[in-house]
Amino acid sequence: MKILVSLFLVLFVCGCSPFEIRENLVGMSISDMKRLDNEIFSQKIKSDNITATYGDISKFLKNKNAGLLKQEDKKYFMVFDNFNQMYPFCINTTKVAIHLTQEEKGIINIDIASRNHDLGEYVATEVFGMLGVKIETPKPNVEQDLKDEQPSENASKLKNEKIAKEKKERPKIKKQDSETKNKKQESKDKKRSVETKNNWEPKNRS
Secondary structure (H helix, E strand, C coil): CHHHHHHHHHHHHCCCCHHHHHHHHHCCCHHHHHHCHHHEEEEEEECCCHHHHHHHHHHHHHHCCCEEEEEECCCCEEEEECCCCCCCCCCCCCCEEEEEEEEECCEEEEEEECCCHHHHHHHHHHHHHHCCCCCCCCCEHHHHHHHHHCCCHHHHHHHHHHHHHHHHHHHHHHHHHHHHHHHHHHHHHHHHHHHHHHHHCCCCCC
């Protein structure tokens, strides 16, 4: 008991959050993983055998010298650490959680998350690549949310076309106004000329 209290105090002094302290004491859970929503890399694959996919991922990471810390086979959830051999930019205690769910018949969703964003992205890229998913870089959920908030490509294209059309038509309107103004001025000048001529015509002498 004293050892646990001492460990708790050390972690608290080091600035760990309550969730991180609990993770270090009893291990990461699925609920802990969901709290890392902005750091979750998700991918759907076509497969009817979630158990086989779960086993393939576990075997793949073990062959990469990752350490299996925790696994819940019935929930298809597992946590690994010791990634510093395959990814030298992290410490060996940094954890990566992986959770598989059967979305619908023939579709499996895979979530991969870590408090170290770069490590999570690296492991996700390796795992999805092993499963034959051709992607350049997996995108975390937050980027997808931001993408949904941005205007669509078609909307931007239509807006640009509208602006270009207005710019193209604007000179024509000015030109028409100028021509109308010139015609009115010519009419006034012509009328003034006639009036001036009439005023200067010599009167008939009696």
